[in-house]
Amino acid sequence: MKYYLLLLLLFSKFCLADCEEASDRCAAVGEWKISLALGAGVYTNPLHGGDNVPLIFIPKVSYYGEKLFFENNTLGYTFFSSEHLMISAITQLNHEKAYFTRWHPKNIFIESLSPAFEGDMSLTGENIKSEINIKDVPNRRWAIDAGVQLNWFINQTSDIQIQVLHDINNVYNGFNGQVQYSQIRSLDFFPDTVISYSLGADINSKELVNYYYGISEEDDLDIKGADQRKLNINPYFRVAIIHHLSKQWSVKLHFKQVYLDGDMVDSPLVKDNRINTIFAGVNYDF
Numbered sequence: 001m002k003y004y005l006l007l008l009l010l011f012s013k014f015c016l017a018d019c020e021e022a023s024d025r026c027a028a029v030g031e032w033k034i035s036l037a038l039g040a041g042v043y044t045n046p047l048h049g050g051d052n053v054p055l056i057f058i059p060k061v062s063y064y065g066e067k068l069f070f071e072n073n074t075l076g077y078t079f080f081s082s083e084h085l086m087i088s089a090i091t092q093l094n095h096e097k098a099y100f101t102r103w104h105p106k107n108i109f110i111e112s113l114s115p116a117f118e119g120d121m122s123l124t125g126e127n128i129k130s131e132i133n134i135k136d137v138p139n140r141r142w143a144i145d146a147g148v149q150l151n152w153f154i155n156q157t158s159d160i161q162i163q164v165l166h167d168i169n170n171v172y173n174g175f176n177g178q179v180q181y182s183q184i185r186s187l188d189f190f191p192d193t194v195i196s197y198s199l200g201a202d203i204n205s206k207e208l209v210n211y212y213y214g215i216s217e218e219d220d221l222d223i224k225g226a227d228q229r230k231l232n233i234n235p236y237f238r239v240a241i242i243h244h245l246s247k248q249w250s251v252k253l254h255f256k257q258v259y260l261d262g263d264m265v266d267s268p269l270v271k272d273n274r275i276n277t278i279f280a281g282v283n284y285d286f
Helices: 002-007 095-100 105-109 206-213
Strands: 032-043 053-064 068-071 074-081 085-093 121-124 127-130 144-153 158-167 175-186 193-204 232-244 249-259 274-285
Antiparallel strands (some): 068 074, 121 127, 144 158, 232 249, 249 274
């Protein structure tokens, strides 16, 4: 179940009121929409001991009512709506926990051959950075976030989304946010094909970063000062190309790269400075 929860967190979400029927960003009011993508891809895990997630089946479930909406991991209620602006209250699972989840199909058939933590150290120039496997720290909890989402629809093809969220089940007792600009365009030289891209940044408070990526006394590891993380800003970009074969079938290519804040990369739990999501396959809309 946790594996599928992780898959549902991977892709950016789009919603546009009063858009043209040909646009992929439209959603029929009062109807459930279910789609399934089948293909090949990977979602990389930046943590020591964390498994990359193979992407084979990508489900998507959404519903948009007059006020209430649901899309994969997000449940929301729109309390203000105009031609170019929507303001909604939303709640969703915080995705940071996904990197610490050990459930993976690979682990069902073969045990991990990675060595346990033995105090290994890696040298980078004159600096020494400890490396800690996620298996050697207490399991991080799932956090439930809630807050406000603002969507500014600049025109039929462009929008800006802003989120400000706080955990409501007292897991990390902090906030996180997102700022994202998105645009979708038709490719005139390639009929029935659109390209969309996003530029944005994820913002995580120091409380969130310390809980998930810091090392505290409760972790019972002799790593001094590792819990002194700061507010992190992780910029990212995403591009997707969609070619429609019919009303229900389409071919999709998706790539997203997140650049991790230097302070987060300094954590002994973190091995990579970026997170990649790559997927290519076919999609069927039910």
